[in-house]
Amino acid sequence: MTPLKEQTCRIMIVDRSEVARSIISHILQKEMHNAYIVTCGSAEEALEYLHREKFDLITTSLLLPGLDGLDLCHEIRKSEKQHLTPVIVVSSDADRRLLREGFSAGVTDYFNKSLGYKRLVEFIKDVSQRHSGLVGRVLYVEDSLSTAQGTQTLMEKHGLYITHVTSAEEALTLLKNTRNNPDNARENEGFDIVFVDFFLEGQMTGGDLLYAIRTQLHCSRQEMPVLVITIEDNRDCQAEIFHAGANDFITKPVIEEVLIARVKSLLLIKHQYNVLKRYSRDIYKLETTDSLTGTHNKKFLLEEGKTFIAQNPNVCMMMVDIDDFEKINEVQGHIIGDHVLHLLGHFLASSFPEQAIVARFVGKKFTVLLSDCTLDKGKALAENLRQKTIALKPEGLNITISIGLTSSEGTTKPKLASLISDADSALHTAHEQGNNRTCLYVSHQID
Known part of the structure; x- marks a missing residue:
């Protein structure tokens, strides 16, 4: 069971200059200790890697031998594995072609190379944090097996670890067991978010499960984010969902980009909760530890x-x-x-x-x-x-x-x-x- 935690950030650097690749890679390794870095001298070399491995961020020069940076971005967006990966195009200036074609090609952002390598590394770090990879465990509650199979496959494709159940009762039991088991009491275990159909069949609906999470388990929206899926998109339904304690909702049929964006947002909330929880523990440890003796x-x-x-x-x-x-x-x-x-x-x-x-x-x-x-x-x-x-x-x-x-x-x-x-x-x-x-x-x- 893989937890939501600091994960290795897999970064690809594509630049025709071996010196530039070496400098950027060296600074990144110093600034991002969790970075796994691959460097390529051409778009063709990069595409070979991208067929084999999944990356969290790609940075490429606009000018490359053979296919250029925009051509590479087009190919990335065609990839089933990489099509949502952030791509930064590095150029000496924002020329007309980059501004005209870049974002239609799927460029996430661009960086002015004249600002220097250190600024580029800071930019990469910032983009990496804003587009951090989906790493976490999702408790998925859906009674339609056909719907569940497709949605689960979609989420797993993005690196999520899914536990699927078909009833709210089973989900609540799992959450209680996870909460009560000392081996799972640490923040690095258990579930990171709950993704539930609001209108489940059975004694408990998705709304009942949501209410139980907030009132029986006493989990706040930060401690256990909940994403609701519903077929109805009206104000009354939305009000009911939020009143029950949901963080967010989406409607059927599922749109991949919307679902992943919502999940990413909730994982960030969970991550921030864990960071604050760790920070509080660390502060308490400092306050209750004798600095001289370590006791x-x-x-x-x-x-x-x-x-x-x-x-x-x-x-x-x-x-x-x-x-x-x-x-x-x-x-x-x-x-x-x-x-x-x-x-x-x-x-x-x-x-x-x-x-x-x-x-x-x-x-x-x-x-x-x-x-x-x-x-x-x-x-x-x-x-x-x-x-x-x-x-x-x-x-x-x-x-x-x-x-x-x-x-x-x-x-x-x-x-x-x-x-x-x-x-x-x-x-x-x-x-x-x-x-x-x-x-x-x-x-x-x-x-």
């Missing part, structure tokens, strides 16, 4: 720790502190001290399972929140950690740690604040007893 920070512990405890009945909390860390800063300097913290943070993060919450609590103190962990198991883990820290020797320095340990055992409704306070109290006792040890907080008594 989570106190904000993350306080925000996520409560949910962690609620979902895991038996948890252990460690409060870890570097012994006599102030002396390292005084003798070795703060840069060395920061490096010691950095190394210890990475060491702690790598010492526990991924689901554990390892966080820099404050200064030289770290917390470790472990799930499915009894106090005895926690003590064994803490002692193992303490011994390994002795052998760590960051920056060639001998360091030790003290650990305060507590557990939620015997507590009906453990609270994060109480676990932190108890672990800190146990840590205080460890320091009082001479450092380099683990102390346990049990039933308000410290062992």
